[in-house]
Amino acid sequence: GAGVSQSPSNKVTEKGKDVELRCDPISGHTALYWYRQSLGQGLEFLIYFQGNSAPDKSGLPSDRFSAERTGGSVSTLTIQRTQQEDSAVYLCASSPGAGAGGDFGAGTRLSVL
Amino acid sequence: GENVEQHPSTLSVQEGDSAVIKCTYSDSASNYFPWYKQELGKGPQLIIDIRSNVGEKKDQRIAVTLNKTAKHFSLHITETQPEDSAVYFCAALNAGGTSYGKLTFGQGTILTVHP
Numbered sequence: 001g002a003g004v005s006q007s008p009s010n011k012v013t014e015k016g017k018d019v020e021l022r023c024d025p026i027s028g029h030t031a032l033y034w035y036r037q038s039l040g041q042g043l044e045f046l047i048y049f050q051g052n053s054a055p056d057k058s059g060l061p062s063d064r065f066s067a068e069r070t071g072g073s074v075s076t077l078t079i080q081r082t083q084q085e086d087s088a089v090y091l092c093a094s095s096p097g098a099g100a101g102g103d104f105g106a107g108t109r110l111s112v113l
Numbered sequence: 114g115e116n117v118e119q120h121p122s123t124l125s126v127q128e129g130d131s132a133v134i135k136c137t138y139s140d141s142a143s144n145y146f147p148w149y150k151q152e153l154g155k156g157p158q159l160i161i162d163i164r165s166n167v168g169e170k171k172d173q174r175i176a177v178t179l180n181k182t183a184k185h186f187s188l189h190i191t192e193t194q195p196e197d198s199a200v201y202f203c204a205a206l207n208a209g210g211t212s213y214g215k216l217t218f219g220q221g222t223i224l225t226v227h228p
Contacts, residue, residue: 004156033216042119042202043157043218056215091156102216104149104156 002026004105006092012111013082021077021108025094032075033102034067037089046090049075050097082112115140117205119219127227132193134222136203137185143205146186147216148177151200161188193226200224 005024013019025032034046045059049069060066064082069075079086089109093102116139126132138146144165149157163170163177163186170177174193179186190197203219 035216035218042220043204043216045215045217048215059215093156102159104158106154106156 004092004094004103006090006105006108008108009106010109010111012113014113015084016081018078018080019082019110021079021090021092021110023075023077023092023094023105025073025075025092026103027073029094029096029103030072031095031097031102032069033093033095034075034077035091035093037091037107039088043091046077079110082110084112086110087112115143115205115207115217117203117217117219119203119222121222122220123223123225125225125227126193128193128195130193132190132197132224132226134188134201134203134224135185136187136205136219137183138205138217139184140205140207141181141184142207143217145206146177146179147204147206148175148188149202149204149218151202151221157202190224193224195226195228198224198226 007022030051032049035043037043047067048056064080067077089107091104091107093104095102119136147162148160150160151157161172161175161177163179174191176189200221200223202221204216206216
């Protein structure tokens, strides 16, 4: 079946612009996660959605970052007033429930010039 | 919060040799430990995982061991092949805590298998 789909695969933007990154999880997966991976680094947790519960936003690095998940399916990660340090690969994962590792998408590579 | 340390950062082996990657974690409440393989330009792929109620799990050429007392777990790859070359990440999660679902990752190990 279809895996986790992320779009766009690459995004180049100018400093100060807003960007939206999209994640389509595996159908039926109730848990959805966003991670950030900087060049040569590990994965940094950003935000976690589980069903209808309030999301865990503890990993969002600043108030310029926000995410929503509509209808318990598609999620959008929004970065406002992008900065050069926001350049990274943004990865989305979904799982059938919490307490499992999750299936990852291929990521969106964001470059802020 | 949880902290995961992973070693070595790079590992180079000859085809057919074994490779071992080790991770330590800090939160004794963590009870789920997955390993991911990430190839260039792709997202991480779950290759094996272990829960805290077992000490070892094996799947063909890969195995994972867990020592809860020492708070460390390891990935073992036997009979390595060039296609095993990738970045490997360990992670830890407390599946029943307030950070339910939040994986903490190690920094990754670049494994190179030479033909």
